[in-house]
Amino acid sequence: MARIKIEKLVIGGIGLARTPQGTALVRGGLPGEVVEARLTARKNHLEGRVTQVLEAHPARYREPLPPSADLPLEYQAQLPVKQGFVQEALERIAKLNFEVAPIAPSPSYGTPGLYYRTAAQYALHPLGGLAYRLPQTNELLRILHDPLIATPLQPAFELLSNWPLANLEEVVLRGSIYEQKVQVGFIGGTARYFEKTTQALVQEGIAGVVWGESSPKGRFRGQVRHLAGATHLLEDFGGVLSTVNVQSFAQVNPKAAGLLFREAASVVEPGHKAVELYAGSGVLSLHLAPLFSEMVAIEINRSAVKRGEADRDRLGVQNLVFKQDDARVLARYLPADLVMVDPPRSGLAPEVLASLLQEKPRQILYIACDPATWARDLGRLVQGGYRLRFVRPYDFYPFTHHVEVLSILSRE
Numbered sequence: 001m002a003r004i005k006i007e008k009l010v011i012g013g014i015g016l017a018r019t020p021q022g023t024a025l026v027r028g029g030l031p032g033e034v035v036e037a038r039l040t041a042r043k044n045h046l047e048g049r050v051t052q053v054l055e056a057h058p059a060r061y062r063e064p065l066p067p068s069a070d071l072p073l074e075y076q077a078q079l080p081v082k083q084g085f086v087q088e089a090l091e092r093i094a095k096l097n098f099e100v101a102p103i104a105p106s107p108s109y110g111t112p113g114l115y116y117r118t119a120a121q122y123a124l125h126p127l128g129g130l131a132y133r134l135p136q137t138n139e140l141l142r143i144l145h146d147p148l149i150a151t152p153l154q155p156a157f158e159l160l161s162n163w164p165l166a167n168l169e170e171v172v173l174r175g176s177i178y179e180q181k182v183q184v185g186f187i188g189g190t191a192r193y194f195e196k197t198t199q200a201l202v203q204e205g206i207a208g209v210v211w212g213e214s215s216p217k218g219r220f221r222g223q224v225r226h227l228a229g230a231t232h233l234l235e236d237f238g239g240v241l242s243t244v245n246v247q248s249f250a251q252v253n254p255k256a257a258g259l260l261f262r263e264a265a266s267v268v269e270p271g272h273k274a275v276e277l278y279a280g281s282g283v284l285s286l287h288l289a290p291l292f293s294e295m296v297a298i299e300i301n302r303s304a305v306k307r308g309e310a311d312r313d314r315l316g317v318q319n320l321v322f323k324q325d326d327a328r329v330l331a332r333y334l335p336a337d338l339v340m341v342d343p344p345r346s347g348l349a350p351e352v353l354a355s356l357l358q359e360k361p362r363q364i365l366y367i368a369c370d371p372a373t374w375a376r377d378l379g380r381l382v383q384g385g386y387r388l389r390f391v392r393p394y395d396f397y398p399f400t401h402h403v404e405v406l407s408i409l410s411r412e
């Protein structure tokens with residue numbers, strides 16, 4: 001066991017400390033804290049986890065939080081930390097001297113930083129109730145309350161915590177703040193075993209229930225069956241009503257996402273044609289469609305494309321076309337005045353980056369959920385002749401190290 005002082009947090013929410021044996025990267029500490037940590041030697045550094053906080057940060061959050069909340073600071077103290085992640089990534093990884101605009105805080109849902117998540121997933125604890133899997137372990141932590149989930153999810157959480165569930169691996173919640181409703185997803189077991197439970201849950205006010213088989217590919221990547229109730233909900237993302245459901249991806253902080261989408265529309269220069277990659281159900285495209293004569297949204301997931309097309313038709317957006325395709329074939333859809341990308345944490349696929357550098361669209365709108373891979377891609381785009389015009393971090397995930405980034409580049 002080592003006694004160390006955390007100097008700062010680096011990208012990923014990891015504490016950096018100096019020891020006589022070298023640099024230590026430690027999870028569970030905050031800047032300025034003196035902690036005890038169990039350290040393991042790696043090739044060029046030490047790694048570990050805090051076992052005890054000896055001298056706490058003055059703004060350390062004192063109330064209970066789920067284990068996913070790895071930035072336990074009072075809300076206002078979280079924001080400069082996240083701003084620093086983005087600024088540091090630009091300078092250290094992209095090698096760019098560029099001033100980042102002030103971070104956009106998460107809109108308040110009653111208490112700053114809390115009750116914002118409209119989606120969550122829990123394991124079933126062997127002794128009953130719902131639990132989180134502790135990071136990097138198989139250990140389960142039973143929780144009686146989750147202060148991060150939005151108000152419509154709270155009654156569902158309480159109901160399921162006391163419901164006699166069996167033969168399940170996970171329970172998934174997806175709510176709508178706009179409709180004040182929630183769907184439930186069951187993962188594992190056999191669908192027919194849950195028919196009576198499903199009907200009872202709908203009678204108790206759950207909007208709809210979906211079952212998904214346990215699959216090594218991931219949650220809802222195998223067989224999926226709608227059991228009862230609503231197949232989808234409507235959520236408001238900055239004035240665009242978009243379809244969401246428990247088995248598909250959608251941003252979990254809808255008010256924050258709506259603000260980002262609206263600012264994206266304000267920083268883009270209008271033109272003839274725009275292309276969105278990794279489009280999901282196309283909420284960003286729906287926001288920017290009025291600025292272009294032609295909008296193409298490319299998404300590989302068939303169900304997301306179907307939801308997007310239904311939203312487009314319901315909203316009467318006539319210049320938006322969805323293509324079920326892989327982002328790596330971007331070149332087929334160019335030239336374009338604007339390419340919009342919101343890739344996974346791994347950043348842009350090499351084929352996408354190559355197409356951007358070769359075909360040279362006039363503008364690139366890059367939305368990122370990982371500052372490190374975003375900065376890596378930005379550095380390559382700038383080397384290829386693009387100029388960074390604007391960057392703003394957005395706090396979609398209070399009490400965690402995660403930060404969203406909105407940026408726009410244009411040709412010199």
